[in-house]
Amino acid sequence: MKLYGYFRSSAAYRVRIALNLKGIAVEHVPVHLLRDGGQQRLYPHLQRNPQALVPVLELDDRTRLTQSLAIIEYLDATFPYPRLIPEDPVLAAKVRAVALAIGCEIHPLSNLRVLNYLKGSLGQPKEAVESWISHWMLNGGLDAVEALLPGDEFCFGGNPTLADCFLIPQLFNARRFNVAYDGCTKIKRAEQSCEKLDAFMEALPSRQPDAE
Ligand SMILES: N[C@@H](CCC(=O)N[C@@H](CS)C(=O)NCC(=O)O)C(=O)O
Incomplete structure (x- = not known):
């Protein structure tokens, strides 16, 4: 899996914490939010996320997931230990x-x-x-x-x-x-x-x- 993010992005930071808690290794791919007028708004990234935002989690089959909450919900469903969303x-x-x-x-x-x-x-x-x-x-x-x-x-x-x-x-x-x-x-x-x-x-x- 690849995580498209930016070191200072707090939304990408949320996903990094969830990945670390679950012990999931991913390739981190930086998208510079300030360089080139904002790489999030340029062609390769816009294809990954039409919202022009990071993070994007790309699965091994190239499926792309956006929105940190949706990404962490996906991780919790597919790598259930430790649970991040309680059962109750x-x-x-x-x-x-x-x-x-x-x-x-x-x-x-x-x-x-x-x-x-x-x-x-x-x-x-x-x-x-x-x-x-x-x-x-x-x-x-x-x-x-x-x-x-x-x-x-x-x-x-x-x-x-x-x-x-x-x-x-x-x-x-x-x-x-x-x-x-x-x-x-x-x-x-x-x-x-x-x-x-x-x-x-x-x-x-x-x-x-x-x-x-
Ligand atoms: N609700 C989105 C928010 C994503 C978001 O706002 N990302 C920021 C970085 S923290 C971003 O890409 N900003 C680029 C911009 O404002 O142009 C999520 O949770 O993933």
Whole structure:
């Protein structure tokens, strides 16, 4: 399998964590989101994903899967150990809710193309863009995720789940954009637990072959 990604892409980072937790080796193929005006928007990648986004997981039969949540659901169905989506339907719904809160509501508002539009087309100054990012990342974002968590070792229970695969890359984004989440004690607890695991550490952007 091949994972088309970018070291700093938090959506690709989610998939890297899931692959590592399951011990699945893939070939990592970088798609540079800034070079050549954004390689995600150029022909070879647009064929892989018409949304012009990473990640894309290409299976050995060349089937291409897009959207990190769908990719991780596929991995959980085909490599079931360790489970990332709990069997219990109520717990599974809670785990998915945290992943969706991050993936559908927090992350898209500070995605590269959104920030480029704010800066470029709308001509917003740096301070306004920074204020946009921290407002949406925190208010009704990470503070709501904090309220959704029970306060366990990981997001839910004593083992990492899909929710941790989404949370940790979003915290990387928060630090990158200087968004303070120190008051989120349940999030911090889950983060500290994840940091003890190689699967999370090896997925860090700084440890990827295309890291700059
Ligand atoms: N919902 C998508 C989001 C993918 C996404 O937004 N990827 C970003 C990198 S984190 C990207 O490719 N951005 C390119 C751009 O904005 O032009 C997923 O979960 O896979």
